[in-house]
Amino acid sequence: MSITTQAAGLRSALRESLPSVDQAGADPDRDPFFTYLPPSHARALDPDACIVEGIRGAGKSFWWAHLSSTPHQHFISGAFPEARLKIGVKALQAFGAQQKSDDAPSKDVLAKLIQKYPARAIWRAVCAHKAGFDTPFPKTNRWDARVEWVQDNPEDFDELLQKVDQEQERKGQTVVILFDALDRLAEDWASIRPLAKGLFQVTQDLRATKRIRFKLFVRPDMLQDPAITAFPDASKLLARRAKLDWRRADLYALFFQCLANAINNGVIFRDITGPNLRVNWQRKDGGWLLPSVLRADERLQEQAFILLAGKAMASGPSGYKRGKPEYVACESFAGWLGPSKSSELFCGCSAGRRSDSFRLSACLRFSGHSGGRPSCIKNSG
Numbered sequence: 537m538s539i540t541t542q543a544a545g546l547r548s549a550l551r552e553s554l555p556s557v558d559q560a561g562a563d564p565d566r567d568p569f570f571t572y573l574p575p576s577h578a579r580a581l582d583p584d585a586c587i588v589e590g591i592r593g594a595g596k597s598f599w600w601a602h603l604s605s606t607p608h609q610h611f612i613s614g615a616f617p618e619a620r621l622k623i624g625v626k627a628l629q630a631f632g633a634q635q636k637s638d639d640a641p642s643k644d645v646l647a648k649l650i651q652k653y654p655a656r657a658i659w660r661a662v663c664a665h666k667a668g669f670d671t672p673f674p675k676t677n678r679w680d681a682r683v684e685w686v687q688d689n690p691e692d693f694d695e696l697l698q699k700v701d702q703e704q705e706r707k708g709q710t711v712v713i714l715f716d717a718l719d720r721l722a723e724d725w726a727s728i729r730p731l732a733k734g735l736f737q738v739t740q741d742l743r744a745t746k747r748i749r750f751k752l753f754v755r756p757d758m759l760q761d762p763a764i765t766a767f768p769d770a771s772k773l774l775a776r777r778a779k780l781d782w783r784r785a786d787l788y789a790l791f792f793q794c795l796a797n798a799i800n801n802g803v804i805f806r807d808i809t810g811p812n813l814r815v816n817w818q819r820k821d822g823g824w825l826l827p828s829v830l831r832a833d834e835r836l837q838e839q840a841f842i843l844l845a846g847k848a849m850a851s852g853p854s855g856y857k858r859g860k861p862e863y864v865a866c867e868s869f870a871g872w873l874g875p876s877k878s879s880e881l882f883c884g885c886s887a888g889r890r891s892d893s894f895r896l897s898a899c900l901r902f903s904g905h906s907g908g909r910p911s912c913i914k915n916s917g
Contacts, residue, residue: 549798568611569823574786578618580778590780596753600716603627632716655734704747
């Protein structure tokens, strides 16, 4: 295969394989083998990690969608055992990006319910619905009736909660109920606060059970608001929180995982890196697993990028030249960017016409993180 053909194939693989900039849907839109788990995210997927903190674009909505997908959960548990996602974990979506009220009250329904009931009663009703409480919990599609019953029957609620918990214990199964997009609980922050505080309180309450958990994907600003976190034992809940952090090596590992699994041209990347880097690509469940050394060894990652993009951005002695802001940002600040912005920049670079050599684009060049936020990030969106 000629260099020109290889370069064109790799550009095509980039466009085909990189993840979507925004994961806003309730269902994953990609095959499981495009999923990559950074080491720091393993703790976030643990059923006992009830609070998962992440900035915008760090992967909160991604994991909210993928944890509840049986094929993706199966792949993660096999390929990344450090995540502790055992067969007995049953992850269920509650509030999130969806607009309907099947799994949890929508924003408009919440606005009506909070006028009549305490926030804790609303979220306890969500727990009862998702955990599958038997009668006398009402078998109705109306949230008003469900919340009213929970508010009026606290002892019955506790008994049914204990019954479900014991049933799950006998089965060896843990029910994890997922919440995301908490900034959409209401129209403004003042209205969000009581709903979020009630949700945090019920999350802490459920820590007393053995097999029923809420897992909240939360932005940092919500955790920093005392109007939300000022309740007894909140410190215990927050002390156990996990963070969705992305090291520079993690971003490139995600890139390699996706590129290697591109359906049409992933084989080019695997054939280039396999013999040259002496890494072994293993096939599992229809996809290719990233060799462990390419997950964390930055020197080996650099060698992989040299194979793809060459040693320099330009042919001059320094190897550097001025470029579009997105190229410079992608080159020098991969450790600062999250996966959403990194994928956006990589896709933008791969769409441009560059030299038909392995220098696919300036954004493929591996470079260290040099400090604060560059001005070019602002320019690139």
